Amino acid sequence: MTARTFQATNPATGQPLSPAFPVTTPQELASIVAAASEAARGFAASAPQLRADFLNAAAAGIEARAGELIAAAMGETGLPEARLRGEVGRTANQLRLFARVAAEGSWVDARIDHGDPSRKPLPKPDVRSLRVPLGPVAVFGASNFPLAFSVAGGDTASALAAGCPVVVKAHPAHPATSRLAAEAIQEAAAQVGLPAGVFGIIYEDGYELGVQLAQHPDIHAVGFTGSRTGGLALVAAAQARDVPIPVYAEMSSVNPxxxxxxxxxxxxxxxxxxxxxxxxxxxxxxxxxxxxxxxxxxxxxxxxxxxxxxxxxxxxxxxxxxxxxxxxxxxxxxxxxxxxxxxxxxxxxxxxxxxxxxxxxxxxxxxxxxxxxxxxxxxxxxxxxxxxxxxxxxxxxxxxxxxxxxxxxxxxxxxxxxxxxxxxxxxxxxxxNGFPTGVEVGHAMVHGGPFPATSDGGSSTSVGSRAIERFTRLRAYQDFPDRALPPELQDANPHGLWRLMDGERTR
Missing domain, CATH: 3.40.309.10 (Aldehyde Dehydrogenase; Chain A, domain 2)
Structure with a gap:
């Protein structure tokens, strides 16, 4: 049976654009998520510098495709060339920002409280904790930022920096732009020797497959930028699972x-x-x-x-x-x-x-x-x-x-x-004394807010280096021998991280 296809529409003319894109089948979706799940353990344990090299290679790939990306996005979104050229730069810069975050590594927030077996009346245990990646993440491309909040955007960059494989649902309004960005990420993964499962992409002109993605048991978080209706639908789908997962949805705001x-x-x-x-x-x-x-x-x-x-x-x-x-x-x-x-x-x-x-x-x-x-x-x-x-x-x-x-x-x-x-x-x-448009991408930026600006009530940001925290969870190790600990918690501190040791920040 021939796969069903769909076409984007040029919003300036109302005319359909070529080529037609096949809709991802449920079987293909299952295969893509299975590959992400298989890659998750190794990717989570990968060296910080390897993830940095991956993200830097993806940034270079985006820049190398700038002309193609801009032409495709102009046709699919009606946005002007100057705006899209700036967005190419922002997308590459976001990838490089998270490459630096991954390499530096302090986002894991490593903490060590040394034990004291002589403490009375009870010995004090040795407890060490850090942030660890959640696992495969679903990212939904945004309509208004076909690059910077889409396939290779901030959600994808922050999840990959944390060591989470990503499965993107391309926005149906700009599949050609999405495919070009996906190729840049896929080629970057191959270039640094990572398995193909660390990044996948699906295409659909509706909503059913996206809901299936959010409800797949091997997906552990969702990143979304769009309407309140769409964001809340994903929240509901994620909460209806046997094991609910977080949905980080940026939704409506009138910015008084x-x-x-x-x-x-x-x-x-x-x-x-x-x-x-x-x-x-x-x-x-x-x-x-x-x-x-x-x-x-x-x-x-x-x-x-x-x-x-x-x-x-x-x-x-x-x-x-x-x-x-x-x-x-x-x-x-x-x-x-x-x-x-x-x-x-x-x-x-x-x-x-x-x-x-x-x-x-x-x-x-x-x-x-x-x-x-x-x-x-x-x-x-x-x-x-x-x-x-x-x-x-x-x-x-x-x-x-x-x-x-x-x-x-x-x-x-x-x-x-x-x-x-x-x-x-x-x-x-x-x-x-400024204007809210133009969100600076940096370490201190907060792009989130109380509901319904964001579905999590403003406890996180989708722009800036702290965005990585959304796709992690805390894990503690108690009374483990040094050799059995993750490198970030070992006494030798092989990655040279800043850590909180017995209440003191130290390297």
Whole structure:
């Protein structure tokens, strides 16, 4: 029987793209996961430098395919070349960051409490612990980042750095881009002598196979970036297993931004420029897009929003990633516009193919929770407040967010502790006098937040070196002879790790 196939669609033209991709069969899925399971023990025990070499080779492979990747992604996503060229660089840099994390090795958080057999009334045992990889991980490619949050993205890089084999479900909107990235990783594994099972990829234009992957007994965690509906479906599937597993799903966020009167008086034009770009960049299809604004009433606030609206009206209509995303954007924008008190501040509206950025306004007294629901695309709601103290309880009542931003003068900060506290309770990252879009990839970054920004309630991050912790668990060894311990816990410290020894950090 001929395998069923599917084709991606060019979102700018609505036309199907060649070639057609075969849908992975359940038998093929079982074989891919079995290979990952078989490779798991050896990969977990592999030398840190070997995993680093693997990730560095994958980064080089991504860069070598930059032209092909950009061309494929432009056709499948409608994103511009400049954005995708930057994403190629980010993807390679993420892989290299986790190569350094793997080689340095301190992510294992090795701890040693030496025993004391002479302690009274009971001897003290020798206890040593570290983080160990969970095993095979499922990663779901994201629609809005066909490279950096997809096949070779941060979830894959952090899991591989930890020593977890990865099985990726390619996003159905960009299978050609996914295949090119997968080839780079597969060739890198072969280059350093790792078994093919350390990385696998499956293709499907629906959801059934993805659920089967999340429920496979040999998959031990899931990484996902996408809609709340999709993320919660995976959480439910993982919790329905005989042995539930963690799902690290990054989901919805409107990323509230607060503008004080003094900040607008100081630099309204510059803030309007930056905000318009942050709202509309990449078609507004960024998880940190500022979709909810708090702006003072009065002439200064009016003029500021007029400037933002003018810049958005001058921005060309955006090609959204898929027809489904465009339809959801149109419905969400229409739903907001139907709410009491809402005023359209821009002239734009969704078109047949693209979407003109939109800015809406509403008095704080008529602001409702529904207006804080995410509409994925280039739209933002400005809530007009009379007094800044009114904003704090509104922020405190919002759902969890990836970010919260404050634009204020330095002189105001000491008097805004309550507002900043509310922001900190609602968001994983609090931004001062900047814009939340553009997530820096580094050691200190937090890209997570209270539910529903992330399914785990913000206890982890999907960007930055601490992302590796999601795909590990703690294990302790008590009263083992040195030769039977993992190298990270042996007295000789062969990998030269920083370790917590009897309460003191030492190398």
């Amino acid at each position: 931004s607060v503008f004080t009167q003094a900040a607008l008086e100081a630099k309204a034009a510059a803030l309007a420029d930056g905000l318009a770009v942050s709202i509309s960049g990449s078609g507004g299809q960024l998880c940190t897009q500022p979709g909810l604004l708090f702006v003072p009433v009065g002439q200064v606030g009016d003029e500021f929003l007029q400037q933002v609206a003018a810049r958005l009206d001058a921005t060309p209509a955006c090609t959204l990633l898929t027809g489904g995303i465009l339809k959801a954007y149109q419905q969400g924008a229409a739903g907001h516009l139907a709410k009491a008190g809402i005023q359209a501040l821009t002239q734009g509206a969704a078109t047949q193919i693209g979407a003109q950025p939109q800015l809406l306004g509403v008095p704080l007294a008529q602001f409702t929770a529904e207006l804080a629901d995410e509409v994925f695309g280039p739209i933002s709601v400005a809530v007009r407040y009379e007094d800044l103290t009114e904003v704090t309880p509104v922020l405190a009542g919002l759902e969890g967010q990836l970010t919260a931003t404050l634009h204020a003068t330095d002189d105001e900060l000491d008097g805004l502790s309550d507002l900043l506290h509310a922001m900190g309770t609602r968001a994983g990252r609090v931004v001062l």
